[in-house]
Amino acid sequence: MKRGVKNQIVKLLKERPGWHPTARIIYEHLKGKMPGLAFSSVYRALLALSSEKKIRGFTLDSEDEKRYEIYTKSHPHFKCTECGRVYDIDIDINLAFKELVEVHTGHIVKDVHITYFGICNECLRKKVKKIVKDNDV
Ligand SMILES: [Zn+2]
Numbered sequence: 001m002k003r004g005v006k007n008q009i010v011k012l013l014k015e016r017p018g019w020h021p022t023a024r025i026i027y028e029h030l031k032g033k034m035p036g037l038a039f040s041s042v043y044r045a046l047l048a049l050s051s052e053k054k055i056r057g058f059t060l061d062s063e064d065e066k067r068y069e070i071y072t073k074s075h076p077h078f079k080c081t082e083c084g085r086v087y088d089i090d091i092d093i094n095l096a097f098k099e100l101v102e103v104h105t106g107h108i109v110k111d112v113h114i115t116y117f118g119i120c121n122e123c124l125r126k127k128v129k130k131i132v133k134d135n136d137v
């Protein structure tokens with residue numbers, strides 16, 4: 001049963017690259033396919049998969065629930081404060097920070113997580129459209 005849950009989670013995340021669901025959302029998706037599935041099984045499977053580095057779990061901010069994704073390489077995220085969507089930032093800037101911190105402190109950085117907050121390009125486009133419409137430009 002547990003193996004089944006793990007496989008289903010990996011399959012679900014693989015089908016949707018760039019998706020960052022919470023444990024609750026993953027559970028909602030699998031519930032229909034796996035009758036009798038308990039939330040605790042999903043939660044335990046997520047913890048196991050994260051420690052096996054098959055998926056990545058991260059928190060965006062203190063108010064946000066933990067999210068999971070299939071992209072396990074360390075990468076920054078962008079969270080839109082308007083629509084709440086979370087985007088992957090596929091630019092290799094983590095490494096520069098990592099080396100800087102290591103050189104300055106002598107610590108070894110094993111993981112870095114950066115989240116940028118702002119307005120996503122889609123919300124920005126909608127805002128501009130609205131301004132244009134409201135002002136009848
Ligand atoms: Zn947005």
Ligand SMILES: [Zn+2]
Nearest residue numbers: 069071087088
């Ligand atoms: Zn991501």
